[in-house]
Amino acid sequence: MNASPRKPSEATPQRLGALARLPVFIDLNGKRAVLAGGSAGAAWKAELLAAAGAHVDVYAEEPCDELLALLERGAAAGALLHHPRRWAADDFAGAAIAIGDCEDDAEALAFRDAAHAAGVPCNTVDRRETCDFEFGAIVNRSPVVIGISTNGSAPILAQNIRRRIETLLPPSLTEWAGWARDIRRAVMDRLEKGAPRRAFWERFSDLALGGKPAPRDASGLDALIDEVRGGARPNGRVTLVGAGPGDAELLTLKAVRALQSADVILFDDLVSDDVLELARREAKRMMVGKRARGPSCSQADINALMLKLARQGKHVVRLKSGDPMIFGRAGEEIDDLRAAGVAVEVAPGVSTANALAAALGVSLTHRDHAQSVRFVTGHARTGELPADLDWRGLADGNTSLVFYMGGRTGPRIAAKLMEHGLAADTPVLVAWSVSRPDFGSRAMTLSDLGALESAAERGKPTIVCIGAAFAPALQSVVSRDDALQLAVG
Secondary structure, eight states: OOOOOOOGGGOOOOOSOOOSSOOOOOOOTTOEEEEEOOSHHHHHHHHHHHHTTOEEEEEOSSOOHHHHHHHHHHHHHTSEEEEOSOOOGGGGTTOSEEEEOOSSHHHHHHHHHHHHHTTOOEEETTOGGGOSSOOOEEEEETTEEEEEOOTTSOHHHHHHHHHHHHHHSOTTHHHHHHHHHHHHHHHHHHSOTTHHHHHHHHHHHHHHTTTOOOOOSHHHHHHHHHHHHTSSOOOOEEEEEEOBSSOGGGOOHHHHHHHHTOSEEEEOTTSOHHHHTTSOTTSEEEEOOOOTTSOOOOHHHHHHHHHHHHHTTOEEEEEESBOTTTTSOHHHHHHHHHHTTOEEEEEOOOOHHHHHHHHHTOOTTOTTTOSEEEEEESOOTTSSOOTTOOHHHHOOTTEEEEEETOTTTHHHHHHHHHHTTOOTTOEEEEEESTTSTTOEEEEEEHHHHHHOSOOOOTTSOEEEEESGGGHHHHHTOOOHHHHTOOTTO
């Protein structure tokens, strides 16, 4: 008995929004493909088809140099066969797919009609009206393959989206996906259907996205299954990640991947919201900020918390503003973790000094002005200048000095340097909130800095840069009065 046709009012509720194109992945391995055209665009399509395992018949009377080189390599491998003539209607017989880089609309229409007559789906390069399908931007971690389409409306946008996705997917994902194929049957045999298998593949996915090499052996599978069954506690680890001065685009790929694989993120209060937005949504976030003259977590408490979480099998990301290896107390954290047998690695960040130099176009080691650069802390644990700084060595006119956390101690820094011989007209640049929306800076001379009653930070991360390399910034100051109007004062 035939079912009654469904009435419009009985339509199944729509679970998806409208799709401009249906994303489909075609198996071309060992199948024949027709490619017409000799341009660089045709060469790229030929390379794609060959990479997908197709045997490509290329019809081109005058192939470009790029296509000729590809044909030579592909012919040797048996993937590409060159026919030095124009395509013909009977060339489509037995093909799985056809692509034409046509000279004009008329040829594109004829190419499509010939392909359709043979029952072959067709694509005509840059001519959407005669296409049955389109190519998108591709992220290749084969057997993981991601296609991105904007329905032809914004190809450059698709390429930028591809680059964003590629930053999140480590190259080792290829190994993990290949291993998944190899062990799938064993996992089905050894773990019950439902929650146990799902727990296995969830844990597998966490490891695959962590950037480590896949085990690819029986012992690795045994360990992972034991972990899921509760027979073994996974070993936790800690990654010290440099968040940079604030701009999320300054993060390294390694830092982004660590954030994407974290179970817990311990972050400083100077870390920007934009950086935290790149973290894995499921990760627990805990602020452990340390700030002068305000509520703080002690370093001992932070170290103890990292150890506790790592011993629970967590991947802990310690997210620090700037570079953790520059005035970030990373050495103390690394020592404690290693002493407890916890694996630790570092994803370095862009230091504030480097970000400032890039933003203003000022070289820290200009050949004519500075042959070295020194990073110096602007205050000790007491909040005052460190008592043991080598001021005679720092008062070197050929060195760029960068005082971190030097906003409040700026006048005393200037007094010490001038006392030890650094010229009063030495250029100075004070900057705050580097790379953030409220970024600002003021240029002056060393004597101007010394004359200030206060250079308090007002809650903003501030650095003081001193040396001849900062002369271009000083030249941009309109007047002495403007120079003394420090926004951090």
